[in-house]
Amino acid sequence: xxTNNSLNINxxxxxxxxxxxxxxxxxxxxxxxxxxxxxxxxxxxxxxTANQIPLSGSSSAPSWSTATYLATLTxxxxxxxxxxxxxxxxxxANSATLVTNSSGVPAFTxxxxxxxxxxxxxxxxxxxxxxxxxxxxSISNGTHSITxxxxxxxxxWASIAGTTQTAAxxxxxxxxxxxxxxxxxxxxAALGSIVEIAGLxxxxxxxxxxxxxxxxxGEDNATATVTSANANDCIRVVCTVANTQWTMLSSVSxxxxxx
Numbered sequence: 001x002x003t004n005n006s007l008n009i010n011x012x013x014x015x016x017x018x019x020x021x022x023x024x025x026x027x028x029x030x031x032x033x034x035x036x037x038x039x040x041x042x043x044x045x046x047x048x049t050a051n052q053i054p055l056s057g058s059s060s061a062p063s064w065s066t067a068t069y070l071a072t073l074t075x076x077x078x079x080x081x082x083x084x085x086x087x088x089x090x091x092x093a094n095s096a097t098l099v100t101n102s103s104g105v106p107a108f109t110x111x112x113x114x115x116x117x118x119x120x121x122x123x124x125x126x127x128x129x130x131x132x133x134x135x136x137x138s139i140s141n142g143t144h145s146i147t148x149x150x151x152x153x154x155x156x157w158a159s160i161a162g163t164t165q166t167a168a169x170x171x172x173x174x175x176x177x178x179x180x181x182x183x184x185x186x187x188x189a190a191l192g193s194i195v196e197i198a199g200l201x202x203x204x205x206x207x208x209x210x211x212x213x214x215x216x217x218g219e220d221n222a223t224a225t226v227t228s229a230n231a232n233d234c235i236r237v238v239c240t241v242a243n244t245q246w247t248m249l250s251s252v253s254x255x256x257x258x259x
Contacts, residue, residue, distance in 0.1 A: 017041070035062055080106060101125040115141020155194055163203075169239070172196035179203040182225075185210055185246060189239040195246070196236045197228075204228035207235060209246065216240070216247040217258060227257040 015021020023040035031046025033054055044054065044062055051068040067085040074089055078098075082088035096108040102123050109118070109128050116128040133139045136152025157172040163181045165173060169189050173196070175181045180203040185195060187210050197205055207226040209215050214223045215237060226235065226248075233253040237246040 014040075033062070037061065078106075097128070099126045113141075114143050115139070115146045117146075152192075155196060167195045169193035169195065172198065174198045174200050175205040177201040177203055180206060182206040182208055184208045185213055185215075185237075188243055189246075191239055191242050193239040194236065194249075197234060199228050199231050199233045202231050204231055204233065207237070213244050213246065215258070216245065217256065218248070220258065224259040229254045229256060 014023050014025055017023045017036075017040065024042060026034075026041065026043055029043050029045040033044040034041055035044060036042065037060075042061065044064070047064045049064075049068060051071055052064040052066075053069055054062045055065050056062055067081075067087060069087050070079065070089065073079070074091075076092050077089040078092065079087055080090050090106060090108070093108040093111055095111045097112065097118060098106060099109055099118070100106050102125065107125075109126070112128045113130075115130050117131065118126045119129045120126045130141055131139050131146065131148070133148075136150060138149045138151045140147040140149070155170055155172045157174060159174045159176055160181055160183075161176055163177050163179050164184075165181065166184045167173065167186050169186050170193055173183055175183070175197060178201050181201065183195075183197055183205060185208065186193070195207075197207060199205055205228050207215065209223065209225075214221055215226055217226065228235075230253065233251070233256070235251045235253070235256075236249045238249050239245070240247045
């Protein structure tokens with residue numbers, strides 16, 4: 001019936017979609033979502049759990065997620081599952097790295113300093129730490145760098161053309177003179193200091209202790225000198241008592257002469 005230029009339509013049959021209707025008799029659901037199937041509108045009932053999100057079906061009705069999500073996000077933080085079906089944010093730290101504890105829970109380490117690396121622990125949480133220098137080693141830490149240096153008895157070599165030489169600690173000498181060359185042990189030497197001689201010249205060499213020093217050759221003790229038997233004889237001695245006693249570690253010779 002039309003009156004006063006208005007149209008009233010009364011029908012018990014839902015209006016079809018093509019005419020702007022629902023093609024279904026719907027009942028409202030508080031917080032529900034309206035969707036359509038292949039022929040009509042429908043309502044996904046509201047959920048009493050906050051922060052669930054709708055999930056599409058495979059060409060079928062949507063559903064609410066089991067997991068709950070965050071309503072807001074903080075810049076630079078990471079999203080992760082803090083418990084089953086619950087999302088949370090993980091606060092970051094400056095210049096840190098992500099680790100997990102023995103239960104698999106993620107966390108950021110403390111801010112790392114120059115030269116720190118991540119050190120693991122069986123059944124524990126990895127922790128930033130610097131390397132520890134062992135005997136004869138030094139470690140220098142810098143920005144993005146770790147320098148490891150051998151501070152032990154590293155041998156440097158020198159060629160001796162003359163016939164006399166006062167040895168320096170941790171030094172090897174190639175004796176090349178045609179005449180016999182005398183190498184005198186250093187006056188000052190710390191425990192573990194090394195002196196080496198490699199014969200090359202026809203005259204051979206003499207290793208001489210200084211005042212108050214001695215050279216131990218196995219069970220024999222040379223308080224004066226050790227003399228090579230052949231041009232290419234070699235010897236390596238180590239300081240076993242600071243400044244005073246040296247002991248032969250190794251040699252190549254048919255037999256030294258010593259007094």
